[in-house]
Amino acid sequence: MKSGESQRSDGRYAYKYTDTFGNPQFVYSWKLVPTDKIPAGKRPDISLREKVKQIQQDIADGIDPIGKKMTVCQLYAKYIRQRGNVKRGTKKSREQLMKLLSDDKLGAASIDSVKLPDAKExxxxxxEKGIAYHTICNSKRSLKAIFYMAIQDDCIRKNPFDFPINDVINDDTEPKVPLTPAQEEELLKFIQxxxxYAKYYDEVVILLETGLRISELCGLTETDLNFDLRFVNVDHQLLRSTEDGYYIETPKTDSGFRQVPMSAAAYEAFQRVLKNRKGAKAIKVDGYSNFLFLNxxxxxxxxxxxxxxxxGLAKKFNKCHKEPLPTVMTPHTMRHTFCTRMANAGMNPKAxxxxxxxxxxxxxxxxxxxxTFQSAQEEMARLEAAKAETAVAAAETTVENTEETKAAA
Incomplete structure (x- = not known):
């Protein structure tokens, strides 16, 4: 026997050591070395010497022997506790992930036992459970963050969730595509x-002309509209949940605070909304009132x-049009369409x-x-035309200069 090793009366081998906190600890095994056989009826396990080697390596690396044995759910709870200043939406997402972990065997596993194959599985x-690809990606990102915290806390050495998710599962999300210019024109005419659906015309126009997120549109009040300088002030969102009812959230990042210019179409639509706004209930949500868009x-x-x-709009539109609207048709499609239209028009990316x-x-x-190929082809034609115009202008300038030189002579 080596120092610290002993054999109990029941035949098990034991090793006594002092952990990184100075506390005495024991580990046991029915095998002293890997070649020993485990007695009949006993649970399979690695040998005592193998366990000692792991312990000595942990002590040398400063790995927390207690922390590494916390479960994944306990680690996530610790992460949440240390990062509590978050928005309601984030809290709900955390509750959803905690439930996913609790319902899966990963949640009960000790963090030092979770390896790369376990994370991929x-x-x-x-x-296989039908969880959306986007949700899995977000959950995997959160799990990578909590295991990174465990590394920083000297509980483990490697992050099992440090892998590209696309290497394991395919993105089965229905692609979100914008409306084409023709679809946009046809849709507005149909709504009108x-x-x-005619009563929704102005709201759809505003979404298509401003690119606002739907919760930002819902949160707009009369004071957010500046008709003199023609812009929409965006500094909050209106949301509602079953538990909390209506509530206001500020934008996720500083970039969300902005003043969105009003196009002529948006200006006119906002004017009509204010003119037609009737029957508003006296309601105040976190200090905001006089909301523009009412049920x-x-x-x-x-x-x-x-x-x-x-x-409902997409279903009715598609019944009487040969070219259907995109399969995914939501308020975000309008924001998607606005941004794509501005990009294709050559707007400065930073603007x-x-x-x-x-x-x-x-x-x-x-x-x-x-x-698309069409937009690329049109862009090439535009550049070729601009190049030709430049060449013609240069030639005309040369001719004019030549004539002026002759006249001067």
Missing amino acids: WALRMQ DDPV RNGLPKVAVNYDAMFK LQYIMGHANIVMTLNYYAHA
Whole structure:
């Protein structure tokens, strides 16, 4: 036997050591070395010497012997506790992930036992359960963050969630595409002429002309409109939940605070909205009142109202048009369409980023990637035409200069 090793009366081998906190600890095994056989009826386990080697390595690296044994759910709870200053939407997302972990075997696993294959298998199980790809991606990002915290806290050495999610599961999300210029024109004409959806015309125009998020549109009040300087002030969003009812949230990032210019069409639409706004209930939400867009009960509309409206609108539109609207037709499609239209028109990317309220220019530049062969061909033709005009202008200037030189002579 080596120092610290002993054998109990029941035949098990034991090793006594002092952890990083100075406390005595024990580990046990039915095998002293890897070649020993485990007695019949005993649970399979690694040998004592193998355990000692792991312990000595942990002590040398300063790994917390207690912390590494916390479960994934406990680690996530610790992460949440240390980062509590978040918005309501984030809290709900955290509750959803905690439930996913609690219902899955990963949640009960000790963090030091979770390896790369375990993390990948978790992603596959989530997809098999029907969890949306976007939700799995966000959850995986959160799990990567909590395991990174565990590394910083000297509980583990490696991050099992440090892998590209696309290497494991495929993105089965229905692609979100913008309206084409022809679809946009046809849709507005259809809404304007339809007896059911005509009342939504101005709201759709405003979404298409400003690129506002739907919760930002819902939160607009009379004081947010500046008709003199023609801009919309965006500094809050209106949301509603079953538990809390109506509530106000500020933008996620500083980029969300902005002043969105009003186009002529948006200006006129806002004027009509104010003129036709009737039957508003006296309601104040976190200090805000006089909301612009109301439901039939005189209460402020929220995202769910528009989701249902756009779903019905697309279904009715597609029944009488050869070219159907995009499969995913939501209020965000209008924002998507606005940004793509501005990008295709050649708007400065930084200006478009500001209008959209994107925190990262990469998000804005992705809209420029929605180019089609037709738009690429048109852009090439435009540049060729500009080049030809420049050449003609240069030739005319040369001729004029030559004639002036002759005349002077």
